[in-house]
Amino acid sequence: MPATSGRRSAKVSEIVLETHDLVKHFPLTQGILFKRQVGAVQAVDGVNIELRRGETLGIVGESGCGKSTLAKLLTGLETPTSGSIVVNGTDLSTLSQEQVRKARRDIQMVMQDPYTSLNPRMTVGDIIGEPFEIHTDVAPKGDRRAKVRELVDLVGLNPDHINRYPHQFSGGQRQRIGIARALALRPAIIVCDEPVSALDVSVQAQVMNLLERLQGEFDLSYIFIAHDLSVVRHIADRVGVMYLGKVMEVGTDSEIYEHPTHPYTQALLSAVPVPDPTLRGMRDEIVLEGDVPSPADPPSGCRFRTRCWKAQDICAEEVPLLIPRPGHPHPSACHFAEERDVVHATEV
Template identity: 65%
Template sequence: MSDDSSRPSDRDQEVARAAAGATTGSGASEHGGTTASEPLLQLKNLEKHFPLTQGIVFKKTVGHVRAVDGVTLTLGRGETLGLVGESGCGKSTVAKLLVALEKPSDGQILYKGRDVARMGRRDLKQYRREVQIIFQDPYASLNPRMTVGDIVAEGWSVHADIAPKKGRLQRTQELMDRVGLNPDFVNRYPHQFSGGQRQRIGIARALALQPEVIVCDEPVSALDVSVQAQVVNLLEDLQDDFGLSYLFIAHDLSVVRHISDRVAVMYLGSVVEEGTDSDVYGSPSHPYTQALLSSVPLHEPHLRGQKDRILLQGDVPSPANPPSGCRFRTRCWKAQDICATEPPALVDRGQGHPAACHFAEARSVVPVDVE
């Protein structure tokens, strides 16, 4: 199987919408709506703490892993918010909280102004239909015992009103064609596809329920570079066709910059900087963001000597015992006494976008003409 190397020609918008069975992303649903100025999705001081226990029979809680600790974010309709950070900073936990795979320890997730934690079973079922996820691993996220046609159509067994049983095969084939797969492959199994093709199957599965928000949990990190570009371009095409909103989680900063309207940088469970892609990449203000950007390789040989190289000292602290005050202070070259006693607020200190640093200062790390 090698059709990853070629992208299908884009179908017109009418056919693309028919692939999902109805138009999406236009107007409010019967369960609530948003105005043009109101965010579609809001996270307010979101926290998720996992207990640390001792003992076999009588378990005793001796501490907590603060995976997510006070995250505040907003996502507008038709917008892409990029979320970046080191492994273990809590990005994937945020994704699981958003799709209700985990329950928050504190804080709120507001969808169209409604608190997800207070939704009843019926409303929560509707919320899970409208907020879908694309998983990181295209190998582990698909059931090897099911055909790809059954995988894509599985959600319709729960939300039967979306696709009548009589027309599901045709609807499944239309979805597969929309994501660049041969519609005749509906009876094949996941092991018969390459990694990029499996991820396209995961995208088709997410589209099947006509969502408004898709959480992309590092959807291209396990793929080859050439296939990454194809999948990112596919996601952008689908966003234009269906008016989707993305929370795009990734390690690759260049990919995040390419697809995102705004970028949020996480460190040890908290957001340390947020702004437009030009703000965060062109004039990063938090020392951690500057260090992240300095690690990005430059592909243009004539620009490689123009990048500031920032090497951080020490290891990332444990989320079970984070440092007092600013969590980045143990690795920061700007740290002073106030950093150990007072957690910095995520506010704009004159750089044009918010950064959680007492001594935030805009600094050009990567040449501005690098994309």
């Protein structure tokens, strides 16, 4: 998924994260005593992404498309079945366990649910300071409390509240605590796995503004995962669209939202609510038929073909490559990629 110019193109240069043919299959087994594998859930299947310093790459798609599994692979919560993850030019698969642990400092994660991602038995100060207990060389023991207070203040909370417990904070405040914890080791990359989906709309805006401010202050790179396309457009420089474990299309925010070429991207944009009622009649709605296939038994060829109005014989026979198509500079994994006006996204 090569990078193209985005809103921060002037400062986007150095590649800090890339994956090569990243695969994660979860085995399906039968039997009680003697289990045997009878299949696999293909959660992530050959994903190539590229993230540059100071850039935000949005990953969008329906539930079950592999977004959260990708996040877990990038942060080390899951081990790839195959493929590689390269951080700052170093392939993590070539490192020892101790070397990987140190390299992972550069990639931290903000979880989706602020109500379950924080240990209810720990104080906020202990939660935010826990990374210092694991990586003891980052901060001397005598300085850790001061650093925790600094982090709490950085995300807009009262440093005097570090002895409180998570249940004493609202959802938006808890997510700020999660962001403070992610910042503790001063990472270069933060993976945000639907960080605002569990929050009220007004609180979502506050958290998004906080993330943008911190990015500018610390030159952070974000992988921002969401199913809400309007949220992603607000923060992303580039956007990758996933379906059944594969990336279908990738481009700058304007390329994806104003000039989508893949039928699945066009269908997603067509489903975005239009707040202005005078524009609703102008909308070219795309209603997908059928259900999302099982990732344990995906269709041959193009995985979207069973729901695509453009599908032809070649779509069942050949997997379309994620490459630029004639007349369209950004990559799209469709044999018949072409722009379609979906009024809509540009007006949301």
